[in-house]
Structure formats: structure tokens, C-alpha cells
Ligand code: SIN
């Protein structure tokens with residue numbers, strides 16, 4: 001595949017995979033606003049994985065997969081890992097298998113995600129793939145994600161609707177719209193791509209045996225990020241002080257939490273309000289939250305761990321690359337990897353930002369990292385299996 005810069009282009013260059021729109025035009029007109037169909041967005045698109053590899057992936061313990069089958073009006077949902085027999089057991093039904101996070105298993109899947117580097121990595125959820133037999137689909141629904149649906153093998157018919165009636169069907173194991181009314185029908189062939197904003201109703205039916213790749217962009221709920229901040233503060237903050245009431249006078253109603261008492265507590269809560277508003281706390285919380293791996297994600301430490309000195313020599317000779325599962329982001333001079341802080345010295349931060357942007361760092365760039373403590377932080381990530389030499 002082409003280099004990242006060519007994939008994303010400058011802000012003012014039309015991008016073939018956006019149908020000739022510049023990234024700016026796409027974002028202004030379509031992103032979070034309205035669908036876009038791009039015919040032949042990826043000419044000769046073979047997809048990062050073959051059908052065989054996709055079905056193998058659904059059999060792995062460390063992959064998150066679902067099998068959705070329909071027989072008449074009866075829908076079933078099963079969670080992986082699956083065996084070959086799981087697929088033959090649904091022979092008489094129309095079935096589809098969906099696998100999340102294919103970028104954890106395939107460098108080519110990451111290369112495909114790099115075409116969307118004009119969108120912050122922090123917004124990326126995953127590259128999902130579905131394999132469907134003819135006639136199969138997951139039913140009409142809405143996603144909370146922005147999604148680019150890229151057709152791989154075969155042909156899929158997408159019915160889409162801007163309807164506001166999002167009531168769900170009862171008695172099915174999936175979130176399915178009860179009253180779907182298709183407004184448009186689009187048949188996507190291999191290499192065609194359809195962008196849908198969050199909340200846009202859609203129903204994909206396989207016209208033939210097909211693989212569909214979904215580039216999904218997460219948008220956390222207010223509830224979820226708020227809880228993340230509160231959890232962060234609970235773990236990170238120790239408040240001093242103690243409740244005091246030297247001005248307390250005898251009370252007539254001892255059962256009451258009276259106004260004076262509530263005022264004293266409010267004074268104590270002010271510290272909490274100040275902490276939740278702190279930019280430093282918010283940034284650190286977001287960095288950890290947005291890089292936090294999903295619960296089923298595990299990293300493998302290297303088989304033979306190099307010493308710190310040997311790691312440095314090897315990295316300066318061969319460069320470094322992030323593990324396929326690693327999430328690495330930066331903000332305000334701070335670096336975050338897989339839910340934790342990476343203490344990079346300020347003088348080295350400009351040399352390490354490209355590792356977060358492009359997922360690899362050239363030998364030349366590694367050699368520019370000057371502070372031993374920055375190298376120690378990279379070495380720690382290496383020993384955890386978060387990044388590799390090469
Ligand atoms: C699929 O690929 O079958 C479903 C993708 C989606 O509707 O989001």
C-alpha cells in the first residue's frame with residue numbers, strides 16, 4: 001500500500017477514496033451530517049484478509065466475534081470463539097459472522113485504517129469485518145458510530161433512511177428497528193464505500209456471499225466519559241482537610257442535616273469541583289481513557305527480552321513500531337499508551353509524536369531521543385509487548 005501521507009493527502013488535495021473530495025470538504029459536508037456513497041473508492045480492493053482468514057479469525061480466543069442467524073422470523077445471536085461446525089450448524093439459516101478489531105491481527109488492516117488518518121486516532125474504534133452468505137444481514141438498525149462501510153468480496157444491498165423513529169423491535173436478541181422504512185437503496189460492489197453518520201438507519205443485505213469492512217469511529221457517551229473522570233479522580237486524588245464546626249450552637253432538631261452543616265460540606269465539595277475542572281486532570285484522564293484496551297485485549301512480552309542497552313542499539317538501527325493492538329496518543333506534552341502514562345521528557349516529545357501519528361518511528365528519529373528516562377519509558381513499553389523493534 002502507499003505511504004500514509006499519500007493516503008490522507010494534504011488538506012487541499014482531493015482524495016480518491018473520498019470520491020475526489022478533499023478531507024476538509026468531506027468533513028464540512030458529510031462528517032456527522034449526511035451519508036456519502038463513493039463508487040470505486042478503493043479500485044481493485046482485495047481487502048486485508050481473505051474469506052478463509054476471516055472465518056479463521058472467528059475461531060480465535062483473542063478475537064471478539066458474533067454469529068447472527070435468521071431463520072424466517074427467528075433471529076439468534078451467538079458470541080465466539082466459533083468452530084467450523086458452528087457455521088455448518090446454521091446451514092439452513094441466513095447467517096453472518098462479524099469480527100471486531102481486525103487491525104489487531106493484520107498489518108494490512110492497519111494500513112487500511114491509515115487512509116482515514118485525517119480523523120484523530122482517538123476517534124477510531126476499529127476495523128470490523130462481516131462475512132455473510134447470500135441473503136444474510138444483521139437487520140435494520142442504527143449505530144452510535146460514524147462508519148465507512150467498505151465492500152470487499154461480493155455485493156451488498158444497503159437500504160438507508162433518515163427516519164427519526166428509532167423504536168426497537170421486541171423479542172429479538174439484537175437492536176433492530178421496529179419500523180424501518182428504506183428511503184434509498186444502494187448496491188455496493190467490491191471497492192465501493194458508503195459513509196453513514198451516527199444514528200442513520202441502515203440495513204445491509206448480502207446480494208451474494210460477501211465480506212464488508214466497517215471503519216468505525218467511537219463517540220463516547222457523556223455518561224461514560226463523566227464516569228471515567230470521576231473514577232480517575234477517586235484513584236488519583238487525596239484531599240486533605242477534615243470537617244470542622246467550632247461555630248456549632250445547640251440545635252432544636254438533631255435529626256436534621258441543617259443548612260449550616262450543608263454549607264460546611266459544600267465548602268469541602270468545592271475542592272472536588274475544582275479538581276474536575278482542572279485541565280491537567282482532564283487531559284490525563286482522557287489520555288488513559290482513550291487508550292485503554294478493551295477487556296479481552298492482552299499483550300505478549302517479547303520471548304527473549306533485550307537489555308535496555310541492546311534495545312537502544314537495535315531500535316537505533318532498525319526503528320520501532322507499535323504493536324498492532326497498541327493505542328498511543330499524546331496531548332499537552334503528555335503521552336499515553338494502553339491506558340497508562342508514558343513519561344517522555346519534554347525535550348524528546350517532538351521526536352516521539354510521530355510514533356503516535358504514524359505508528360512507526362525511523363531509526364534516524366529514534367536516535368534523536370536524547371534523555372535516558374525517555375528511553376527507559378520506551379523500554380518499559382517494549383518489555384510489556386506494547387511496541388517492537390523493527
Ligand atoms: C455488517 O457488516 O453486516 C453490518 C455492518 C453495519 O451495519 O454496521
Ligand code: CO
Pocket residue numbers: 141142143202
Ligand atoms: Co450498522
